Amino acid sequence: MEQVRAKKFLGQHFLTDESIAERIAHSLTGQVPCLLEIGPGMGVLTKYLLDDSRYNFKAIELDRESVEWLHSHYPSLEVIEGDFLRLDLTTLFPTSFAVIGNFPYNISSQILFRVFENRQQIPEVVGMFQKEVAERVAAAPGSKTYGILSVLLSAFYNIEYLFTVHEHVFNPPPKVKSAVIRLTRNDVQNLDCDEKRFVQVVKTGFNQRRKTLRNALKPLNMSLDSVPDELLQKRAEQLSVADFVTLTNNLMP
Numbered sequence: 001m002e003q004v005r006a007k008k009f010l011g012q013h014f015l016t017d018e019s020i021a022e023r024i025a026h027s028l029t030g031q032v033p034c035l036l037e038i039g040p041g042m043g044v045l046t047k048y049l050l051d052d053s054r055y056n057f058k059a060i061e062l063d064r065e066s067v068e069w070l071h072s073h074y075p076s077l078e079v080i081e082g083d084f085l086r087l088d089l090t091t092l093f094p095t096s097f098a099v100i101g102n103f104p105y106n107i108s109s110q111i112l113f114r115v116f117e118n119r120q121q122i123p124e125v126v127g128m129f130q131k132e133v134a135e136r137v138a139a140a141p142g143s144k145t146y147g148i149l150s151v152l153l154s155a156f157y158n159i160e161y162l163f164t165v166h167e168h169v170f171n172p173p174p175k176v177k178s179a180v181i182r183l184t185r186n187d188v189q190n191l192d193c194d195e196k197r198f199v200q201v202v203k204t205g206f207n208q209r210r211k212t213l214r215n216a217l218k219p220l221n222m223s224l225d226s227v228p229d230e231l232l233q234k235r236a237e238q239l240s241v242a243d244f245v246t247l248t249n250n251l252m253p
């Protein structure tokens with residue numbers, strides 16, 4: 001494939017290895033009938049998804065040139081020209097939907113926060129991310145890479161790190177390695193705590209991740225008197241989802 005002109009702000013790194021594209025497409029469990037692809041670009045993943053008649057399939061792509069290219073090469077594809085971060089997810093499909101993509105890496109975290117916020121509608125995500133982001137999302141408590149997204153997403157999803165992808169299978173090659181992860185919604189409907197506050201506690205705790213929670217949570221301006229001392233002596237990266245729930249429930253105005 002000739003070297004394509006990358007539009008930097010769009011995070012365009014086109015996958016050139018068909019077998020990897022197929023592997024990503026086949027990483028969907030197939031249990032969710034509606035499917036949204038984010039950033040299809042020149043359709044390397046798309047064709048495997050279109051071939052699969054199980055799916056009510058749509059794609060959203062921000063880049064006009066790519067949209068035109070997709071229209072001419074895949075006339076049956078329903079491609080929305082627009083920004084996933086602004087897309088109205090409530091009317092997109094009649095029911096819940098899975099999300100797939102070799103995502104634009106510059107907006108990875110924002111995509112994942114959107115998934116978290118819309119978790120009742122998104123039972124499954126298969127996505128390629130910068131390897132570091134994938135590792136962070138899939139990290140377990142106690143590891144250095146465990147962070148805000150690991151806690152928030154693992155509260156509601158089972159997260160699997162599927163495989164690593166090398167730079168040279170992209171055009172143009174990114175500076176970093178990539179990795180594919182799968183998120184599948186778990187059975188948790190709610191966390192038995194004030195979820196808005198939970199998110200605030202997780203974010204604040206990790207904001208100063210080297211500090212113990214006793215110090216890191218000071219900006220919340222809430223009383224920590226009822227929180228078990230054992231939790232306050234730890235750092236955010238040492239807490240499980242259940243620990244964060246306990247913490248949230250014991251904060252007092």
Ligand code: SAH
Pocket residue numbers: 009010011012013014015016038039040041042043044045060061062063066082083084085101102103104105107
């Ligand atoms: N899936 C293709 C392209 C990956 S590059 C492949 O694997 O080859 C990321 C793609 O996301 C680009 O096509 C880019 O134009 C698109 N994109 C970037 N920001 C976007 C956004 N906010 N919403 C939808 N698509 C976006």
